[in-house]
Amino acid sequence: MTESTTIRWEQDRSGVVTLVLDDPNQSANTMNRAFRDSLARVTDRLEAERDTIRGIIVTSAKKTFFAGGDLRDLIRVTPDTAQDLFDGGMAIKRHLRRIETLGKPVVAAINGAALGGGYELALACHHRIALDTPGSKIGCPEVTLGLLPGGGGVVRTVRMLGITDALLKVLLQGTQYNPRRALDNGLVDEIADTREDMLAKARAYIDAHPESAQPWDRPGYRIPGGTPPIRSSPPTCPPSRPTCASRRTAPLPGPAHHHGRRRRGLPGRLRDRPGHRGPLLRRTGRRTDLEEHDPGVLLRPPGRQLRRQPPGGVAPRKVTKVAVLGAGMMGAGIAYSCARAGIDVVLKDVSLEAAVKGKDYSGKLCAKAVAKGRTSQEKADALLARITPTAEAADLAGCDAVIEAVFEDTSLKHKVFQEIQDVVAPDALLCSNTSTLPITALAEGVERQGDFIGLHFFSPVDKMPLVEIIKGERTGDEALARAFDLVRQISKTPIVVNDSRGFFTSRVIGHFINEGVAMVGEGIEPASVEQAAAQAGYPAKVLSLMDELTLTLPRKIRDESRRAVEEAGGTWTAHPAETVVDRMVDEFERPGRSGGAGFYEYGEDGKRVRLWPGLREHFTRPGHEIPFADMQERMLFAEALDTVRLLEEGVLTSVADANIGSILGIGFPGWTGGVLQYVNGYDGGLPGFVARARELAERYGERFTPPALLVTKAEHGEVFTDAR
Structure with missing residues (x-):
């Protein structure tokens, strides 16, 4: 039998096989082509030698257990190669399912970080033991990259934890747990203090469970919390957790697909919900087994194409x-x-x-x-x-x-x-x-x-x-x-x-804040403005963020910017948010959290209590509403349009830098893949984004008029990319 290149087979005299993950060409194990080929060979051997095998331990020779999917492979995906990526993911799921149903106990000895595909590999095992080591993280953070787990993670977490916990603890928030928290939340079954202890516990499990199987493969199994009824569209949150809406689950494309997939992945629940935005990768083939219920879907290419090299011609030099x-x-x-x-x-x-x-x-x-x-x-x-x-x-x-x-x-x-x-x-x-x-x-x-x-x-x-x-x-x-x-x-x-005043990050986040504050000034219910920001996927609601920054700082920046524009001979264009900020500071003496009062009220301990009731008294116009989608997209578009202007002006010189900076620096929603990737991935592509921007401009002001660069790219069928 052909030897595996990234998975080492070690079998002791008692019949326990240890599969040691050890890619010789990388510092970390990833779900690349070499791993897929190795997994196929190992699976064939396990089935062929089943009668001589008493149990299986999966562990790693690296400092980490398994790093998950290889983002370099994902970044290179094009429409022409999407089917190959899809087929590769399906192959991995089939092999994992074969191991899972071998009839022998399979234990994951997680000796370091197991994220994304790494945790999905562990989920295919019957028992998970994590080494309690500093820096070890466990979970499925794909949603923070605009991705969904593609290795069986959705259906297995739902079967293991139930729908509510699977969504809120693993799938929708992208939480990365240390080993002890992973144990507390049901992601692993045991923890160990040393590698030797971990392997000993793995062998003890094999000794105690000679004919192990997954709980969901046993007769009479029921999903914790029960199976939900079929509906024509996914609920905004699990019925047992009505507060889930405050966790930003419903409107996000990534979580929305999770809602659909965790339902379609249940037995007898295989119908696609109508009307939802289709995934980038086309589903093919008839689904007949567990792994077929969970196709890998790439919602947005990840906006983290890191520029690994500094400007050329200069020797690297460390600061001492x-x-x-x-x-x-x-x-x-x-x-x-x-x-x-x-x-x-x-x-x-x-x-x-x-x-x-x-x-x-x-x-x-x-x-x-x-x-x-x-x-x-x-x-x-x-x-x-x-x-x-x-x-x-x-x-x-x-x-x-x-x-x-x-x-x-x-x-x-x-x-x-x-x-x-x-x-x-x-x-x-x-x-x-x-x-x-x-x-x-x-x-x-x-x-x-x-x-x-x-x-x-x-x-x-x-x-x-x-x-x-x-x-x-x-x-x-x-x-x-x-x-x-x-x-x-x-x-x-x-x-x-x-160089430019505000550079990229400070200038762009200012547009997000201004748009939210402007809506308050228009008379929209402040709580609705906050909810719109949360459900658009922003990690901080817009008015609470303004309080954290203090209302006086943006006003100072605005005054300096206006003075610079006027000194250069230009004309300052006032934003509708300015009046609200001036009234809050001058009339109501509410400068923000550091001053004990802002858009929110604060207790003596400095903790946020509630939105200031005076907002409704002094700004809200009863009955005045705009579409909720407009509220969300006004904030998203305000940031995206100014990012395009920064490209036009030469402040930004890299699409990757814009995407990376927007997510890691100023909290642009992670499901988008980044601020310019949001434009690329908008319904209808760039032409659709331009049309929607013009619609917003007609309703809410010229600041939403699409820049010439955006219009030109839309007319030529282009997208924002650094590819030459």
Whole structure:
């Protein structure tokens, strides 16, 4: 029999076969062609040698168990190759089903992360044991990429957990569980402290279950919670969980397909619901078995085509010692991220007390990680030892990179750079963390403008994965390459944009906020506005997000932008949201959460209580409504249309950067695949998007008029892509 290349067969004298996942060509196991071929060979051998086999253990030789589908394969899919991808996925499901119904106990010994296809592989086993190791994550996060599980995950989670828990715990939210939480939520059956303990428990299960089978393959099995009745369209949420609507399940295309598929995947429930948006991959063939009920569907190509290489011609260079100027929330988070990456940090503020307070932020994060078993006390102590708080500029000597993170004030930023530029290394990279101020203007405050660049971090820095790199007019290629290397060194995802007020992320999210606030000003019920944002898929509702940012900050940015436009000889076009913000701040003295009052009311502990009743009193027009779809798409289109304008203006130079930045940085709904992929995937393609934009413009204002670039691409049958 031909030898498997990615799955190693090990059989002991007692007849237990251990299938060791070990792709020799990758650092992680993925569901690629080599795995599919290996799985076919192993399955044939298992069936051929069934009588000599007492049980099967599936584990991995890698640090992770299985990383799931190979996104590189998905990115390369075209309409011409879609059928091949579909057939490959169906083949994997057939092989897993053959192993599942072999009549022998099959145990998944999950020795690390098992996400997506990796967890689906474990689901095909009769028993799942997870190694309780730091960094291990378990679940099906496909929905966050605009994908659906394609390896049997939908039907198996429904059979295992019931419809409600399968949807809310696994499929719709994309939650990634650590081993203990996975056990608590029913995703695994046991956890183990060591690899040896894990394998011993796997053997114990095999000893106790010589003729194992899945519960749903036994006579009389019933799905937990019962089987739902057939309807012509999916319910907005499981009948037993009426609060599900607040979890944003109904309107999202990804979750909507989950609703349809978890019903079609039930015995006797194989009819497609009419009228729903068809998947990209066409279903073919007659469904006759479990795996045939669960075809893989690619709703949106993932918007994470990461640009792995920095600008060419510059040798990679690591930062060894970084100066962080400003120990507030942003500076403290940046210091922690750098120290976690092994970089020595000098954290400077105007006083030693303030700098020490900034370091304490890292201390709290480390203590929390130790308490949860995510790191050891030794490693936490080493991280903290790399951060040196100071108020003295002289302590920055030898730093080969500077990241300034003081308040958004041009003169202040100039001042702090002038204090240290002659102290740090003579070729130190000079970075400013700013969300809106033009980098070219900030560079005027330093002598080496070619080494000056913008690094826009997102709050909280320790959690947010994106950094927006802003290239000023005089930023050199070497500085750009070094900034790219630094961002990757601290395990963040970089996108690169050209200089402009607000850059990409801050400018675009401002349109989302303005549109939501404008609807309040028009007299629409504020709770409906919040629900529209939630059900469009935004992780933060628009008015609550405005409160978090504070109403005074967007107003300050607006005033600066208007002044810049007028000084350049242009005419400022006021947005309908401006009046609402001005009244909230000036008339009602409600500046946002930090001020204790905004669009929401807050308790003494600072927690959000409810929408401020005064909104209804002062803004709402009883009986005034607009279509709910319009409310959702006004926010989505406002961001998408301005992203296209940024491409026109040359601020954005990469479609991938737009998609990545919109999801990882500013919370554009993940089901879309990114802001420009949302345009590509809209019903009717770009022509359909243009037609809908013109419809919104007629109803709600010229700001929805499609840009010339969008219209041209629509007329030529093109899409937004970086492909040449």
